[in-house]
Amino acid sequence: MTEQAEQSTSRCGFVAVIGAPNAGKSTLVNALVGQKVSIVTHKAQTTRFQIRGVAVRDHAQIILVDTPGVFAPKRRLDRAMVRAAWDGVADADAVLHVVDAAAAVKRGASSEEAELVAEGLSKIRAPAILALNKIDLVAREALLALIASLTEKSAYEQVFMISALTGDGVEDVATSLAARMPEGPWHYPEDQVADLSVRLLAAEVTREKVFLRLHDEIPYAATVETEMWTEREDGSARVDQIIYVSRDSHKRIAVGEGGRTIKAIGQSAREELEKMLDRRIHLFLHVKVVENWMDDSRRFAELGLDFKA
Ligand SMILES: Nc1nc2c(ncn2[C@@H]2O[C@H](COP(=O)(O)OP(=O)(O)OP(=O)(O)O)[C@@H](O)[C@H]2O)c(=O)[nH]1
Ligand SMILES: [Mg+2]
Numbered sequence: 001m002t003e004q005a006e007q008s009t010s011r012c013g014f015v016a017v018i019g020a021p022n023a024g025k026s027t028l029v030n031a032l033v034g035q036k037v038s039i040v041t042h043k044a045q046t047t048r049f050q051i052r053g054v055a056v057r058d059h060a061q062i063i064l065v066d067t068p069g070v071f072a073p074k075r076r077l078d079r080a081m082v083r084a085a086w087d088g089v090a091d092a093d094a095v096l097h098v099v100d101a102a103a104a105v106k107r108g109a110s111s112e113e114a115e116l117v118a119e120g121l122s123k124i125r126a127p128a129i130l131a132l133n134k135i136d137l138v139a140r141e142a143l144l145a146l147i148a149s150l151t152e153k154s155a156y157e158q159v160f161m162i163s164a165l166t167g168d169g170v171e172d173v174a175t176s177l178a179a180r181m182p183e184g185p186w187h188y189p190e191d192q193v194a195d196l197s198v199r200l201l202a203a204e205v206t207r208e209k210v211f212l213r214l215h216d217e218i219p220y221a222a223t224v225e226t227e228m229w230t231e232r233e234d235g236s237a238r239v240d241q242i243i244y245v246s247r248d249s250h251k252r253i254a255v256g257e258g259g260r261t262i263k264a265i266g267q268s269a270r271e272e273l274e275k276m277l278d279r280r281i282h283l284f285l286h287v288k289v290v291e292n293w294m295d296d297s298r299r300f301a302e303l304g305l306d307f308k309a
Helices: 004-007 027-034 076-089 101-107 111-119 139-152 170-180 197-211 249-255 257-277 297-302
Strands: 011-019 051-057 059-066 094-101 128-133 160-161 225-229 237-245 283-287
Touching: 004 197, 011 076, 011 111, 011 257, 027 051, 027 059, 027 094, 027 128, 027 170, 051 170, 051 197, 059 170, 094 101, 094 111, 101 139, 111 297, 128 139, 128 170, 128 283, 139 160, 170 283, 197 237, 197 257, 225 283, 237 249, 237 257, 249 257, 249 283, 257 283
Parallel strands: 011 059, 011 094, 094 128, 128 160, 237 283
Antiparallel strands: 051 059, 225 237
Protein backbone atom coordinates (compact mmCIF):
# COMPACT_ATOMS: atom_id res chain seq x y z
CA MET A 1 0.00 0.00 0.00
CA THR A 2 1.37 3.45 -0.84
CA GLU A 3 1.64 6.00 1.90
CA GLN A 4 -1.14 8.01 0.26
CA ALA A 5 -3.54 5.09 0.22
CA GLU A 6 -2.75 4.22 3.80
CA GLN A 7 -3.47 7.79 4.88
CA SER A 8 -6.79 7.85 3.13
CA THR A 9 -8.03 4.98 5.29
CA SER A 10 -7.23 6.78 8.54
CA ARG A 11 -10.19 7.67 10.70
CA CYS A 12 -10.58 9.88 13.74
CA GLY A 13 -13.48 11.01 15.88
CA PHE A 14 -14.87 11.84 19.29
CA VAL A 15 -16.85 9.58 21.58
CA ALA A 16 -18.60 11.14 24.58
CA VAL A 17 -18.76 8.73 27.50
CA ILE A 18 -21.72 9.62 29.67
CA GLY A 19 -23.81 8.12 32.44
CA ALA A 20 -24.73 8.36 36.11
CA PRO A 21 -22.03 8.94 38.73
CA ASN A 22 -20.09 5.79 39.61
CA ALA A 23 -21.27 3.87 36.50
CA GLY A 24 -17.67 3.01 35.58
CA LYS A 25 -17.11 5.59 32.81
CA SER A 26 -13.53 6.39 33.78
CA THR A 27 -12.70 2.71 34.30
CA LEU A 28 -13.97 2.00 30.79
CA VAL A 29 -12.04 4.90 29.24
CA ASN A 30 -8.86 3.64 30.91
CA ALA A 31 -9.55 0.09 29.70
CA LEU A 32 -10.09 1.27 26.12
CA VAL A 33 -6.98 3.46 26.16
CA GLY A 34 -4.96 0.65 27.73
CA GLN A 35 -3.60 2.80 30.52
CA LYS A 36 -4.83 5.09 33.23
CA VAL A 37 -5.74 8.55 32.04
CA SER A 38 -8.70 9.29 34.31
CA ILE A 39 -8.90 8.74 38.06
CA VAL A 40 -11.24 6.11 39.51
CA THR A 41 -12.69 5.70 42.99
CA HIS A 42 -15.59 3.84 44.57
CA LYS A 43 -17.20 7.18 45.37
CA ALA A 44 -19.69 8.97 43.11
CA GLN A 45 -18.67 12.28 41.50
CA THR A 46 -15.01 11.46 41.12
CA THR A 47 -14.54 12.93 37.64
CA ARG A 48 -15.06 16.69 37.74
CA PHE A 49 -14.24 17.88 34.24
CA GLN A 50 -13.81 16.48 30.76
CA ILE A 51 -10.80 14.24 30.29
CA ARG A 52 -9.74 13.04 26.87
CA GLY A 53 -8.22 9.61 26.46
CA VAL A 54 -7.00 8.37 23.09
CA ALA A 55 -7.49 4.79 21.91
CA VAL A 56 -6.31 3.41 18.58
CA ARG A 57 -7.90 0.47 16.76
CA ASP A 58 -7.89 -0.52 13.08
CA HIS A 59 -6.40 2.75 11.73
CA ALA A 60 -8.95 4.72 13.77
CA GLN A 61 -8.08 7.17 16.50
CA ILE A 62 -10.93 7.14 18.99
CA ILE A 63 -10.89 10.21 21.21
CA LEU A 64 -12.83 9.26 24.31
CA VAL A 65 -14.23 12.17 26.26
CA ASP A 66 -14.67 11.03 29.85
CA THR A 67 -17.24 13.23 31.57
CA PRO A 68 -18.52 13.87 35.10
CA GLY A 69 -21.57 11.81 36.06
CA VAL A 70 -25.02 13.09 35.18
CA PHE A 71 -27.14 13.75 38.26
CA ALA A 72 -29.51 16.38 39.62
CA PRO A 73 -27.13 19.17 40.59
CA LYS A 74 -27.44 21.20 43.76
CA ARG A 75 -24.20 23.09 44.32
CA ARG A 76 -22.40 25.35 41.87
CA LEU A 77 -19.66 22.78 41.24
CA ASP A 78 -22.31 20.12 40.63
CA ARG A 79 -24.06 22.26 38.05
CA ALA A 80 -20.79 22.96 36.25
CA MET A 81 -19.92 19.25 36.28
CA VAL A 82 -23.22 18.20 34.76
CA ARG A 83 -22.91 20.95 32.15
CA ALA A 84 -19.43 19.68 31.28
CA ALA A 85 -20.87 16.19 30.83
CA TRP A 86 -23.40 17.34 28.25
CA ASP A 87 -20.94 19.67 26.55
CA GLY A 88 -18.92 16.58 25.73
CA VAL A 89 -21.87 15.19 23.81
CA ALA A 90 -22.54 18.16 21.56
CA ASP A 91 -19.77 17.54 19.01
CA ALA A 92 -19.38 13.80 19.43
CA ASP A 93 -19.43 11.31 16.57
CA ALA A 94 -20.87 8.71 18.94
CA VAL A 95 -22.15 8.64 22.49
CA LEU A 96 -21.34 5.78 24.80
CA HIS A 97 -23.87 5.53 27.61
CA VAL A 98 -22.44 3.57 30.53
CA VAL A 99 -24.89 2.06 33.00
CA ASP A 100 -24.02 0.33 36.27
CA ALA A 101 -25.99 -2.85 35.68
CA ALA A 102 -25.52 -4.06 39.25
CA ALA A 103 -26.97 -0.87 40.72
CA ALA A 104 -29.77 -0.78 38.15
CA VAL A 105 -30.80 -4.37 38.83
CA LYS A 106 -30.82 -3.69 42.55
CA ARG A 107 -33.01 -0.63 42.48
CA GLY A 108 -34.83 -1.08 39.16
CA ALA A 109 -33.67 0.63 35.97
CA SER A 110 -35.40 3.90 36.65
CA SER A 111 -33.84 6.48 38.88
CA GLU A 112 -33.48 10.21 38.77
CA GLU A 113 -30.11 9.84 37.02
CA ALA A 114 -31.44 7.36 34.49
CA GLU A 115 -34.29 9.73 33.65
CA LEU A 116 -31.89 12.64 33.27
CA VAL A 117 -29.65 10.70 30.90
CA ALA A 118 -32.61 9.40 28.87
CA GLU A 119 -33.92 12.94 28.52
CA GLY A 120 -30.50 14.21 27.42
CA LEU A 121 -30.05 11.37 24.91
CA SER A 122 -33.40 12.15 23.31
CA LYS A 123 -32.02 15.54 22.23
CA ILE A 124 -28.80 14.48 20.51
CA ARG A 125 -28.05 13.59 16.90
CA ALA A 126 -25.02 11.35 17.38
CA PRO A 127 -25.69 7.60 17.52
CA ALA A 128 -25.91 6.28 21.08
CA ILE A 129 -24.43 2.99 22.19
CA LEU A 130 -25.34 1.35 25.47
CA ALA A 131 -22.63 -0.27 27.57
CA LEU A 132 -24.18 -2.24 30.38
CA ASN A 133 -21.27 -2.33 32.78
CA LYS A 134 -20.31 -4.37 35.87
CA ILE A 135 -21.79 -7.57 34.48
CA ASP A 136 -19.29 -9.43 36.65
CA LEU A 137 -21.67 -8.62 39.51
CA VAL A 138 -24.98 -9.54 37.87
CA ALA A 139 -26.76 -12.71 36.81
CA ARG A 140 -27.31 -12.92 33.03
CA GLU A 141 -31.08 -13.35 33.38
CA ALA A 142 -31.41 -10.09 35.25
CA LEU A 143 -29.55 -8.28 32.44
CA LEU A 144 -32.14 -9.13 29.81
CA ALA A 145 -34.95 -7.46 31.72
CA LEU A 146 -32.74 -4.46 32.30
CA ILE A 147 -31.86 -4.16 28.60
CA ALA A 148 -35.55 -4.32 27.71
CA SER A 149 -36.41 -1.48 30.01
CA LEU A 150 -33.44 0.70 28.99
CA THR A 151 -33.96 0.27 25.25
CA GLU A 152 -37.57 1.26 25.74
CA LYS A 153 -36.45 4.61 27.18
CA SER A 154 -33.79 5.49 24.59
CA ALA A 155 -32.92 4.45 21.04
CA TYR A 156 -29.54 2.73 21.03
CA GLU A 157 -27.80 1.56 17.87
CA GLN A 158 -26.04 -1.21 19.74
CA VAL A 159 -26.02 -2.74 23.19
CA PHE A 160 -22.95 -4.27 24.85
CA MET A 161 -22.69 -6.18 28.10
CA ILE A 162 -19.29 -5.51 29.58
CA SER A 163 -17.11 -5.43 32.64
CA ALA A 164 -14.74 -2.48 32.42
CA LEU A 165 -12.98 -3.91 35.46
CA THR A 166 -12.21 -7.38 34.08
CA GLY A 167 -12.08 -6.30 30.44
CA ASP A 168 -14.91 -8.63 29.46
CA GLY A 169 -16.57 -7.28 26.28
CA VAL A 170 -14.41 -4.16 26.15
CA GLU A 171 -12.77 -5.08 22.82
CA ASP A 172 -16.19 -5.44 21.18
CA VAL A 173 -16.97 -1.87 22.22
CA ALA A 174 -13.62 -0.71 20.82
CA THR A 175 -14.25 -2.42 17.47
CA SER A 176 -17.70 -0.89 17.18
CA LEU A 177 -16.45 2.59 18.03
CA ALA A 178 -13.52 2.33 15.60
CA ALA A 179 -15.91 1.50 12.77
CA ARG A 180 -18.01 4.55 13.58
CA MET A 181 -15.20 7.08 13.41
CA PRO A 182 -15.33 9.32 10.34
CA GLU A 183 -12.50 9.27 7.81
CA GLY A 184 -9.87 11.88 8.43
CA PRO A 185 -6.41 12.52 9.78
CA TRP A 186 -5.54 11.78 13.39
CA HIS A 187 -5.78 14.64 15.89
CA TYR A 188 -3.00 13.40 18.14
CA PRO A 189 0.45 11.91 17.58
CA GLU A 190 0.51 8.13 17.55
CA ASP A 191 1.90 7.72 21.08
CA GLN A 192 -0.31 10.25 22.87
CA VAL A 193 -2.86 8.68 25.23
CA ALA A 194 -4.29 11.72 27.01
CA ASP A 195 -4.39 15.44 26.61
CA LEU A 196 -4.16 16.84 30.08
CA SER A 197 -1.00 18.53 31.24
CA VAL A 198 1.36 16.64 33.51
CA ARG A 199 0.63 19.17 36.29
CA LEU A 200 -3.10 18.53 36.08
CA LEU A 201 -2.58 14.78 35.81
CA ALA A 202 -0.45 14.89 38.95
CA ALA A 203 -3.12 16.90 40.76
CA GLU A 204 -5.76 14.36 39.72
CA VAL A 205 -3.67 11.45 40.99
CA THR A 206 -3.37 13.11 44.41
CA ARG A 207 -7.10 13.91 44.41
CA GLU A 208 -7.79 10.22 43.78
CA LYS A 209 -5.78 9.31 46.87
CA VAL A 210 -7.61 11.99 48.88
CA PHE A 211 -10.91 10.46 47.75
CA LEU A 212 -9.72 6.97 48.65
CA ARG A 213 -8.26 7.84 52.06
CA LEU A 214 -10.64 10.40 53.48
CA HIS A 215 -14.24 9.65 54.14
CA ASP A 216 -17.54 11.37 53.77
CA GLU A 217 -17.73 15.06 53.18
CA ILE A 218 -14.09 16.03 52.87
CA PRO A 219 -13.28 14.71 49.39
CA TYR A 220 -16.20 16.48 47.79
CA ALA A 221 -15.13 19.77 49.30
CA ALA A 222 -11.45 19.27 48.51
CA THR A 223 -9.41 20.11 45.46
CA VAL A 224 -5.77 19.69 44.54
CA GLU A 225 -3.51 22.05 42.63
CA THR A 226 0.04 21.58 41.43
CA GLU A 227 1.77 24.75 42.55
CA MET A 228 5.25 24.08 41.28
CA TRP A 229 7.00 21.60 39.04
CA THR A 230 10.75 21.71 39.13
CA GLU A 231 12.95 19.61 36.87
CA ARG A 232 16.10 18.33 38.55
CA GLU A 233 19.41 17.60 36.95
CA ASP A 234 19.32 13.93 37.87
CA GLY A 235 16.18 13.46 35.73
CA SER A 236 13.73 13.49 38.62
CA ALA A 237 11.18 16.21 39.33
CA ARG A 238 10.10 18.01 42.46
CA VAL A 239 6.35 18.50 42.59
CA ASP A 240 4.69 20.83 45.10
CA GLN A 241 0.95 20.52 45.50
CA ILE A 242 -1.68 22.12 47.68
CA ILE A 243 -4.72 20.25 48.89
CA TYR A 244 -7.41 22.83 49.48
CA VAL A 245 -10.07 22.03 52.05
CA SER A 246 -12.88 24.25 53.22
CA ARG A 247 -12.58 24.03 57.02
CA ASP A 248 -10.00 23.86 59.79
CA SER A 249 -11.52 20.62 61.05
CA HIS A 250 -11.05 19.09 57.59
CA LYS A 251 -7.44 20.18 57.53
CA ARG A 252 -6.82 18.41 60.84
CA ILE A 253 -8.32 15.19 59.46
CA ALA A 254 -6.43 15.46 56.16
CA VAL A 255 -3.12 15.94 57.94
CA GLY A 256 -3.88 13.28 60.54
CA GLU A 257 -2.14 12.48 63.80
CA GLY A 258 1.51 13.47 63.52
CA GLY A 259 0.99 14.01 59.78
CA ARG A 260 0.28 10.33 59.23
CA THR A 261 -2.66 10.72 56.82
CA ILE A 262 -1.07 13.27 54.53
CA LYS A 263 2.09 11.18 54.47
CA ALA A 264 0.17 8.11 53.36
CA ILE A 265 -1.69 10.11 50.69
CA GLY A 266 1.60 11.53 49.45
CA GLN A 267 3.27 8.17 49.33
CA SER A 268 0.58 6.45 47.28
CA ALA A 269 0.24 9.46 44.96
CA ARG A 270 3.99 9.53 44.41
CA GLU A 271 4.18 5.80 43.71
CA GLU A 272 1.40 5.98 41.16
CA LEU A 273 2.80 9.07 39.49
CA GLU A 274 6.24 7.49 39.21
CA LYS A 275 4.67 4.47 37.55
CA MET A 276 2.63 6.59 35.14
CA LEU A 277 5.47 8.89 34.16
CA ASP A 278 8.25 6.32 34.48
CA ARG A 279 10.55 8.67 36.39
CA ARG A 280 11.42 9.63 39.95
CA ILE A 281 9.18 12.17 41.63
CA HIS A 282 9.66 14.04 44.89
CA LEU A 283 6.17 15.00 45.99
CA PHE A 284 5.52 17.68 48.60
CA LEU A 285 1.95 18.11 49.79
CA HIS A 286 0.60 21.06 51.73
CA VAL A 287 -2.92 21.39 53.11
CA LYS A 288 -4.56 24.82 53.06
CA VAL A 289 -7.93 26.00 54.24
CA VAL A 290 -9.78 28.16 51.74
CA GLU A 291 -13.37 28.55 52.76
CA ASN A 292 -14.91 29.19 49.39
CA TRP A 293 -12.72 27.69 46.72
CA MET A 294 -15.87 26.35 45.14
CA ASP A 295 -17.01 29.91 44.57
CA ASP A 296 -13.78 30.94 42.86
CA SER A 297 -14.38 31.41 39.14
CA ARG A 298 -10.65 31.18 38.30
CA ARG A 299 -10.53 27.59 39.52
CA PHE A 300 -13.49 26.66 37.37
CA ALA A 301 -11.93 28.23 34.29
CA GLU A 302 -8.70 26.27 34.80
CA LEU A 303 -10.64 23.02 34.59
CA GLY A 304 -12.72 24.13 31.62
CA LEU A 305 -15.82 24.33 33.81
CA ASP A 306 -18.50 26.97 33.35
CA PHE A 307 -18.79 29.01 36.56
CA LYS A 308 -22.26 30.23 35.63
CA ALA A 309 -23.64 26.84 34.54
N1 LIG B 1 -17.28 -4.89 39.81
C1 LIG B 1 -17.04 -3.92 38.94
N2 LIG B 1 -16.72 -2.69 39.39
C2 LIG B 1 -16.49 -1.73 38.46
C3 LIG B 1 -16.58 -1.97 37.06
N3 LIG B 1 -16.31 -0.82 36.43
C4 LIG B 1 -16.05 0.10 37.37
N4 LIG B 1 -16.15 -0.44 38.61
C5 LIG B 1 -15.95 0.24 39.90
O1 LIG B 1 -16.95 1.23 40.05
C6 LIG B 1 -16.44 2.35 40.77
C7 LIG B 1 -16.65 3.63 39.98
O2 LIG B 1 -15.85 3.60 38.83
P1 LIG B 1 -15.48 4.92 38.02
O3 LIG B 1 -14.81 4.50 36.77
O4 LIG B 1 -14.79 5.90 38.90
O5 LIG B 1 -16.94 5.47 37.69
P2 LIG B 1 -17.35 6.84 36.96
O6 LIG B 1 -18.57 6.55 36.17
O7 LIG B 1 -16.20 7.40 36.23
O8 LIG B 1 -17.72 7.75 38.22
P3 LIG B 1 -17.78 9.39 38.33
O9 LIG B 1 -16.51 9.93 37.79
O10 LIG B 1 -17.92 9.60 39.78
O11 LIG B 1 -19.00 9.82 37.57
C8 LIG B 1 -14.97 2.03 41.04
O12 LIG B 1 -14.87 1.50 42.35
C9 LIG B 1 -14.65 0.99 39.97
O13 LIG B 1 -13.60 0.12 40.36
C10 LIG B 1 -16.92 -3.30 36.63
O14 LIG B 1 -17.04 -3.61 35.45
N5 LIG B 1 -17.15 -4.21 37.62
MG1 LIG C 1 -15.24 9.19 36.42
